[in-house]
Amino acid sequence: MNFDYIIVGAGVVGSSIAYHLKNAMPDSNILLLDRNHTAGAGNTARSAALYRNFFSSVTSRMLAGSSITYYLGLGDKVQLDPIGYLWLFSEEQWANSQKAIGQLDPKKDKFEVLDRAAISDILRINHQAKGSFPDVDKGIYCRMCGSISGMALAQHYAAAFKSIGGKVSFDTDIKSFILTGQNSSYAPWDDIRVNGMVDQKGNTYHGKQIVIATGAWTHDLLAPIGIASCILPKKRQLFGLIIKDPAQLMVQKDSAKKPAVILPAGGVYIKPILDKNIIIAGCADDLGQPFMMSNPEPDPLYFHHAIEPVLNHYFPELDCTLSLKWAGYYDYHLPDMLPVIESVANLTWVGGTSGSGIMKADAIGRIAAARLRGKEEVALADGVKFKVSMLSLRDRSVEKEELII
Numbered sequence: 001m002n003f004d005y006i007i008v009g010a011g012v013v014g015s016s017i018a019y020h021l022k023n024a025m026p027d028s029n030i031l032l033l034d035r036n037h038t039a040g041a042g043n044t045a046r047s048a049a050l051y052r053n054f055f056s057s058v059t060s061r062m063l064a065g066s067s068i069t070y071y072l073g074l075g076d077k078v079q080l081d082p083i084g085y086l087w088l089f090s091e092e093q094w095a096n097s098q099k100a101i102g103q104l105d106p107k108k109d110k111f112e113v114l115d116r117a118a119i120s121d122i123l124r125i126n127h128q129a130k131g132s133f134p135d136v137d138k139g140i141y142c143r144m145c146g147s148i149s150g151m152a153l154a155q156h157y158a159a160a161f162k163s164i165g166g167k168v169s170f171d172t173d174i175k176s177f178i179l180t181g182q183n184s185s186y187a188p189w190d191d192i193r194v195n196g197m198v199d200q201k202g203n204t205y206h207g208k209q210i211v212i213a214t215g216a217w218t219h220d221l222l223a224p225i226g227i228a229s230c231i232l233p234k235k236r237q238l239f240g241l242i243i244k245d246p247a248q249l250m251v252q253k254d255s256a257k258k259p260a261v262i263l264p265a266g267g268v269y270i271k272p273i274l275d276k277n278i279i280i281a282g283c284a285d286d287l288g289q290p291f292m293m294s295n296p297e298p299d300p301l302y303f304h305h306a307i308e309p310v311l312n313h314y315f316p317e318l319d320c321t322l323s324l325k326w327a328g329y330y331d332y333h334l335p336d337m338l339p340v341i342e343s344v345a346n347l348t349w350v351g352g353t354s355g356s357g358i359m360k361a362d363a364i365g366r367i368a369a370a371r372l373r374g375k376e377e378v379a380l381a382d383g384v385k386f387k388v389s390m391l392s393l394r395d396r397s398v399e400k401e402e403l404i405i
């Protein structure tokens, strides 16, 4: 049970870190562990499984853009389907977004601006405003966006990690940390380190370096040992709807353009799975939803109150029935909504993916592995160089991400 590195959490983030670290240090003895029975079974499995390169912050675009470059090479292995995104704006929202959109390059960032007529060529949508629901005036159709299985991606990294000699331990739930001396009181000059971790069966694990990649559980795990991770969980829910006829939603079912759609009201978005007559709908709710590990059950009332009226307004022809629902947790890093990679003594935590961890996991894994190896800079999958300290808390240098869904 003695390792050079122990990574706690085999979600998409921990699995990516494990692979990139072992790949860079083949002789090191690395353990990846998780309380679940397989990789990616935490919030990675509960996501909407969408990816996009369309973000307001340059850092987000670097993290997602380079990761997507890597995922495109994996293709079917991770069920990658480049369906695109269609981001819809009211006239007022479009005017207010001009500063942010003006910084993007349609060619480089691979998007096109659609007017009402072009939107109507794709969607059977009601453009008119009514009550709380604004008009639909413009759209941004993003091509470097689509759908990907987060779980398949986590399992890809975990399998690649194992294939180069990494060790994996599932059904291992870390319950507590053993700190140096385990005193009830420490002096500021004491050399405090994490000497070990204890699982649910009382087994002890020793690592020279400990990496915590536990996503939404990070705060609850680290706060008791005096670490303010600055990562907070918040519940998010998704609803699967069976649709009677895909033609009630998309003009051409077999068109190359059958994108995920972000509607201009209430942060509601849909992901079409038209060959199965299903759409997945979610909503970016905020005030009223606590920043804590709350009741993990999805709430159908929430669907009927916050999502259904929006769908009814914009897609009046759509005949759909609620058939599936699930909930998970975003792990937020407030206030900038970008990931955190920070260390105290021999413990490093990586999280705060704020709802976009799958689409950024490759870059996060490379950057965290570089930090653990003491590197200042790392090349991402597309060759772009990234300064590792930019995601730290102490020397943070990122712009706030505004496009959180």
Ligand SMILES: Cc1cc2nc3c(=O)[nH]c(=O)nc-3n(C[C@H](O)[C@H](O)[C@H](O)COP(=O)(O)OP(=O)(O)OC[C@H]3O[C@@H](n4cnc5c(N)ncnc54)[C@H](O)[C@@H]3O)c2cc1C
Pocket (backbone or CB within 6 Å): 008, 009, 010, 011, 012, 013, 014, 033, 034, 035, 036, 040, 041, 042, 043, 044, 045, 046, 047, 048, 049, 050, 051, 150, 172, 173, 174, 175, 213, 214, 215, 216, 217, 221, 236, 237, 238, 327, 328, 329, 330, 331, 351, 353, 354, 355, 356, 357, 358, 359, 360
């Ligand atoms: C409803 C919803 C929709 C989303 N949609 C998208 C999307 O479309 N695209 C996107 O990119 N992202 C999306 N996300 C966010 C995405 O799911 C996360 O950013 C990503 O999964 C984070 O990965 P992770 O590895 O940090 O966390 P997780 O996948 O949660 O992994 C953490 C792991 O740590 C383990 N763990 C925790 N505590 C312990 C412990 N004490 N001992 C042992 N193991 C432990 C857990 O079992 C878990 O497997 C969505 C999230 C939700 C909830």
